[in-house]
Amino acid sequence: MSDDEEDYMSDALLTQIQDVKPGVSMVRRVKQAMKKEAQHKETNIKNRQKSFKEQEKESRETALQSGISNENKGFALLQKMGYKAGQGLGKKGAGRVDPIPLNIKTDRGGIGMEELKKRKAEEELQHYRQKVRAKQQNEAKSMEDFRSRVRTEREDRKIEADLRRSQRSCEQLDSQNGITAPSEEWYWPKNNAEEEVDEEDGPNEEDEEDEAVELTEFDKLHILTSYLRGRHFYCLWCGTTYNDEDDLCSNCPGDTAADHE
Template sequence: MSDEEEDYMSDAFLSKIQDVKPGVSMVRRVKEAIKKEAKQKEKNIQNRQKTFKEQETESREAALQTSISNQNKGFALLQKMGYKAGQGLGKEGAGRVDPIPLNIKANREGFGMEEVKKRKAEEELHHYRQKVRAKQQNEAKSVEDFRTRVRTEREERKIEADLRRSQRSCEQLDSQKGVSVPREAWYWPGVDADNEDDAAEEEEEEVTELTSFDKLQILTSYLRGIHFYCLWCGTAYNDEDDLCSNCPGDTAADHE
């Protein structure tokens, strides 16, 4: 057991309290002895030898708090030039009054390392911000590409559905007029791939394949011109004048 944790019931400790008056109770004598021991420890801590670093710090702080005396050569030279204590530097006395603050260098790094570290940190921050900005732009582009793709696919599905409706209407209207063979194989539903492939083999010239959008435009124009039928209105008009007078237009957008 260390000195700081002395056993208060040991003979060594009890021998220290033999000088207490014999009439005092044992509990009181023990308390007084403990109190005396604590005071002695506090005194030892206050009187312990200070380290070199602590002495250096105290000396520096004391020097900084002490004004420069007249014995200082630099201060004496300033006084000869007309300077007075408490006056600002410069010809007009408007310069610095307090000394330049002292900055203690606490590490072993060479001079200029702080600027190098600061510049490196700024560069890393700049690169990080660029990466974050590029990531955000890529995410935004991905979202926009996805929306465009969804919108395109939805429009394509609508065009396919409108094309099938126009083919059924064309077959029905042609049949009502006694037409047994469509003008083009794809004008009617179900009369498509085989007939077109056979016709294409007979022709030597290369034929550009029509898209669903192209077919829809051609077929709606045929229905309006031959049968006075508007796919978007769902109505077969009496004649061209009736069609032009009562139909909003020849596109789906005109009917919205």
């Protein structure tokens, strides 16, 4: 037996396995010993790494808190040029006083990654603001369109009501002056019987020609009020029949509803 080989019955081998209970197989004992050794090594490595990081942090903080000594060559050159400790850099001393702060990198991103992230975040924020601004503009436009539509509908209803009033006034004044038929069919309001007859007869050639030049409610109102003023010296907005044209022009504010507001 050579010197390098240990006797399996030697005291050294028995010392290594003395804590192992009798009856446990050799393979199991070897595996347990290897596992304990690996765990011990891993614990030592972690402790060493932790100590190294702590030491690095402490040394960095100590260096930042302490000023540059006179032994520093760069500081010595500054002093020769007239610089004093605590003074700002530059000819007039208006430059930086404190050193540039350190930016410790803790992630694995490459150089320029932080700027890229900031730029991307700013672009996303700008895009979000544009969406919010566009949404607000659309909502404001929709509200304005709604208000305009409501205002137009209200004006249309008022024009229609004024036209019905002017038609009734025209029929009454024409009848009082011996006129038995309106100058235009729509000058007088239609009664229910006439409306039923028109619906039963259906459209004819004359109706089709009228549809081609059909007047709006606003046009009819303007024409009819002008007729009442010129023929009967009557102002729909004043509700008064004047004596003559001079009396009408002198006492009536105007020929539109806006003039009477």
